[in-house]
Amino acid sequence: xxxxxxEEEIRLSRRRLLRGDLSGARAPRRPPWALGEARFVAAxxxxxxxxRACPEAILRRGSGGFPEVDFARAGCTFCGECVRVCRPxxxxxQEPDEAWPWRARVSGDCLSQRGVxxxxxxxxxxxxAIRFRLQTGGRARxxxxxxxxxxxxxxxSVCPTGAIVLESPPGD
Ligand code: SF4
Ligand code: SF4
Ligand code: SF4
Numbered sequence: 001x002x003x004x005x006x007e008e009e010i011r012l013s014r015r016r017l018l019r020g021d022l023s024g025a026r027a028p029r030r031p032p033w034a035l036g037e038a039r040f041v042a043a044x045x046x047x048x049x050x051x052r053a054c055p056e057a058i059l060r061r062g063s064g065g066f067p068e069v070d071f072a073r074a075g076c077t078f079c080g081e082c083v084r085v086c087r088p089x090x091x092x093x094q095e096p097d098e099a100w101p102w103r104a105r106v107s108g109d110c111l112s113q114r115g116v117x118x119x120x121x122x123x124x125x126x127x128x129a130i131r132f133r134l135q136t137g138g139r140a141r142x143x144x145x146x147x148x149x150x151x152x153x154x155x156x157s158v159c160p161t162g163a164i165v166l167e168s169p170p171g172d
Contacts, residue, residue: 028062029069029166031082032100033093041066043090050082050091058153071166075124075154101168102151104129104144108163112140121155121164130155 046065062068111118129148
């Protein structure tokens with residue numbers, strides 16, 4: 001039997017509760033300019049139009065049939081195609097800086113910090129948010145300017161060690 005929207009929202013909330021995700025911080029990454037999670041789930045008809053429209057193919061059908069972003073292949077160019085084709089208005093906006101709150105952070109095993117030459121994330125960052133500060137022993141430390149970063153995810157998709165995460169700024 002098909003669930004109503006309210007039942008679907010309750011089901012998603014329960015699932016987060018069971019995962020210990022009371023705040024919804026680990027909620028699925030929705031496409032850019034998505035309404036707040038509850039409003040998004042209520043508005044999205046799971047038509048897949050945004051998934052088909054994304055020229056970068058970074059949107060996929062996720063849990064419950066709702067669209068999610070997958071940065072494994074590429075970053076978001078903020079082209080706005082997903083918004084343009086979203087008839088119910090579950091996605092709404094234009095400015096890259098307002099697409100989502102996430103910003104990049106180096107959290108894991110960065111090659112350049114071990115003295116292995118790698119600049120893939122910096123080369124892929126159009127916003128020029130990533131700089132490398134040279135250190136002794138051929139190592140380089142990443143300096144990531146979160147005021148320039150717009151969370152496009154391009155750096156994630158090219159990092160060979162998966163050292164970069166996207167997360168909401170503290171207090172967001
Ligand atoms: S803004 Fe463009 S690249 Fe980004 S998710 Fe939407 S369609 Fe894909
Ligand atoms: S792409 Fe990854 S491993 Fe390479 S410098 Fe950037 S964070 Fe480090
Ligand atoms: S997420 Fe931020 S740091 Fe990474 S490529 Fe995009 S703008 Fe640059």
